[in-house]
Amino acid sequence: MSGTLYGVGVGPGDPDLLTLRAHRLITGATVVAYPAPDTGESFARRIVAEYLPEGLREIPIVVPMKHARFPAQEVYDRAAAEIAEQLDAGRDVVVLCEGDPFFYGSFMYLFARLEGRFPVRIVPGVSSLGAVTAAARRPLCAREETLSVLPATMPEHDLAARLVRTDACAIMKLGRHFAKARRVVERLGLTGRAVFVSHASLPQQICCPLVEAPETAPYFSMILIPGKDAHV
C-alpha cells in the first residue's frame, strides 16, 4: 500500500489561519516537503513551525532564486523522486503550500509528476487574496461585479487594457514591477480606490492607500482595487 500525497494550503502567513484539516495533517505528519530558497528560511515551513511534530522527516525543495520565474524542471524531478520513494514505502507525504495549493502555487509541479501514480488529496487554504482583502478592510467584490487577478509582470499596455475592463482588481507579484503597476493605476484614475498591502496577516503587515505606499514593494505584495458596489 503506497502512501498518500497531500497538497496542503497553509494560508497567507498567520499560523492561526491554518484550516483544522491542515492542522491535523501537519501535527500528525511523518514526512513533510516544502519549497525553500537557496539561502534563508522556507516561508511555508515557518508558518507551521510551531505545529511540526518531533522526529519528522523533512524534504526541502530548494529552488534557486534565479530560476524563480521558470523553475528548473530538474529541481522538481528530483523532489518528486524523493517524495515518490516515501510514498512507495507506504508513508504519507504532506506538502506545505503557501496560501492555497492551486492559486499560483508551485505544488502544481509536484502534482503533475505524481498524480496518477499515487493517491493525491488537495486541502485548500486561505489565499493571499483573502488575507489582503481582510487587511485592507474593504469588501473586494459584490453582487454582479467582475474580479481580475493580474500579475504586475505583464507589459504596461496589457495591464492597462485589462484594468479598464474589470470592476474589481488585485495586482499581484509587484516587486520590481511596482512602479509600472502604480503608474498604470494612476493613469487610469483609479488611485483613489487603490490600496497597497504587503505581508498580509503577518506582524510586519503594511496596509495603506496606494498614494501613501513606500517607493518599493516586495514580490509578495498587492495593489487592491475594490469594486464600486462593494461599499454599500
Next chain:
Amino acid sequence: MSGTLYGVGVGPGDPDLLTLRAHRLITGATVVAYPAPDTGESFARRIVAEYLPEGLREIPIVVPMKHARFPAQEVYDRAAAEIAEQLDAGRDVVVLCEGDPFFYGSFMYLFARLEGRFPVRIVPGVSSLGAVTAAARRPLCAREETLSVLPATMPEHDLAARLVRTDACAIMKLGRHFAKARRVVERLGLTGRAVFVSHASLPQQICCPLVEAPETAPYFSMILIPGKDAHV
C-alpha cells in the same frame, strides 16, 4: 467598553475547512449572527453547527429570496441595530460568513453599517474558489497568467468578451444562467478545458468535465477554466 464585531469566514462547506481562528471564535462565542433564507436552514450556520456552544444567543438575518439579488436595505438596517445592541452591551458578536467575508459576501452590508462605530475584525476564510479548484484537481492559474472571476449573470456578449481576454477563469453564480454560460464557453472553443463543480467540499459534491455536466446547475456552482500554463 463595547464588544467587537467579527466577520468570520467559515469556508465553503466542509466544517474541517474552518481556520483555527474561526474555530476558536465560534466555540467561544456568546452571540452569533448569520444569513438565513426565509424557509429552511442557514448554510453558514449549518457549516459550524457542531461547534456552536450551548446557551448561545443567535441572530438570524433573514433575507427573503425575492430580494436575494438586491437585498432589502431594511433587513440589514434591522440586523445591524440588533447587533449594535449586543455590542453596546459589551458582548462580542461573531458573524458567520460563507466562504470568505469580503469575496462576494453579504457581510459587507453589516460592515458598512457598523464599521467606525464599533471595533471590527475580519477573519478571512477558504473561498469557494479554493474549494472548487481543489475539487477539480486542477491548478487554477500559474506564473504570469491572469485570472478572471465572472458572474454568469452578465449579458452573453459581455461574458464572451471577458472570457477571451483572460488566461484562467471561474464563472460563478450559475443557477438559471447556466445554459448561457455553457453556450459562451462552447462557442469560444473552451469546453475541452472547462470543469463543472457544484457543492464543492460537501458530501454531495459534483465535479465533472463541463461536457458531462447536468442540464441544470444550482446558484452555488461554478465553471472553471484553468490556465494553460497550470498543467506543467
